[in-house]
Amino acid sequence: MTVGVIPGAGGTQRLPRAVGLPMALDMIVSGKPITALEAHKVGLVDELLRSTEGDASDTESFDQVLAYANRYRGGKQPLAERDVPPADKQALQAQVNKLLARARGLPAAPVAAEVVMQAAKLSFSAAIAEERAQFLALRGSESAQALRYLFFAEREQPFEPTQPVKAAPVSRISVVGAGTMGSGIALCALKAGYSLDLLELNDKALEEGVARIPRRWMTVLNAND
Structure with missing residues (x-):
C-alpha cells in the first residue's frame, strides 16, 4: 500500500487461503x-530452522535442513x-472500516480490501484476473x-559533495x-533586512497579502510601545 499498488501476482487470493481473511486483510x-516467528505462528511458514552461527552453510543448519526434508x-x-x-462477515466489515480509517490518503487501500474480500466470493481464477486488472x-x-x-x-543515500563547498550568502527570499x-513570514524576512519576492495564484490574493504586511507591522509596533 505504501507504494500505491496492491499485490499483482496472486497475493490477494493466496494469502487468505493460507492464513484466513482477517490476517490477510490486516497484512495487505x-x-x-x-x-x-509471526509467519510461522499463523501458518504462513511451515518450519523455522535456527542456526547458532547465523550461517546457513554450517553443519548444524545443514543437519536441520536434512532432517526436515526427510520427515x-x-x-x-x-x-x-x-x-x-x-x-x-460483520466482523470482517468492521475490520475493513478500521483499516481504511488508518490508511486514509492511500488510494490503493480500499481497492486492496475489496479484492481480498473477493477471495470468499469469486473463483480463484476470476479473482486473480480482477486483482491483475486493479494492479x-x-x-x-x-x-x-x-x-x-x-x-x-x-x-537514497544523502548527497555528499566531492569537493569543499562554501555556503553562499542569502540576501533575497521568496515566499509562496x-x-x-505567508504574510507573517514575509514580514519577518523584511524586518531581518532581506529582499523579498511574494508569490500568489491570483492578483487579488496578492494585493490582500501585500496590504496585510504593513498592518501587521503596525500591530507589532503598537504592541512594543
Missing part, C-alpha cells in the same frame, strides 16, 4: 511486514486449490508514481503564498 491493507511428506499443496476459511490500473496512477518516488527518495502565514 496495512502493508506492514510481519516477522518470521516432510506433505508434497505440493497449491494454495489455489484450498478453500478460504470461513469468517464472520495495472493503480500502477500507472499519479498517486502511485508519487508514492514510489517518495519510497526511494527516503532510502500571501495568506496569514
Whole structure:
C-alpha cells in the first residue's frame, strides 16, 4: 500500500487461503511486514530452522535442513486449490472500516480490501484476473508514481559533495503564498533586512497579502510601545 499498488501476482487470493481473511486483510491493507516467528505462528511458514552461527552453510543448519526434508511428506499443496476459511462477515466489515480509517490518503487501500474480500466470493481464477486488472490500473496512477518516488527518495543515500563547498550568502527570499502565514513570514524576512519576492495564484490574493504586511507591522509596533 505504501507504494500505491496492491499485490499483482496472486497475493490477494493466496494469502487468505493460507492464513484466513482477517490476517490477510490486516497484512495487505496495512502493508506492514510481519516477522518470521509471526509467519510461522499463523501458518504462513511451515518450519523455522535456527542456526547458532547465523550461517546457513554450517553443519548444524545443514543437519536441520536434512532432517526436515526427510520427515516432510506433505508434497505440493497449491494454495489455489484450498478453500478460504470461513469468517464472520460483520466482523470482517468492521475490520475493513478500521483499516481504511488508518490508511486514509492511500488510494490503493480500499481497492486492496475489496479484492481480498473477493477471495470468499469469486473463483480463484476470476479473482486473480480482477486483482491483475486493479494492479495495472493503480500502477500507472499519479498517486502511485508519487508514492514510489517518495519510497526511494527516503532510502537514497544523502548527497555528499566531492569537493569543499562554501555556503553562499542569502540576501533575497521568496515566499509562496500571501495568506496569514505567508504574510507573517514575509514580514519577518523584511524586518531581518532581506529582499523579498511574494508569490500568489491570483492578483487579488496578492494585493490582500501585500496590504496585510504593513498592518501587521503596525500591530507589532503598537504592541512594543
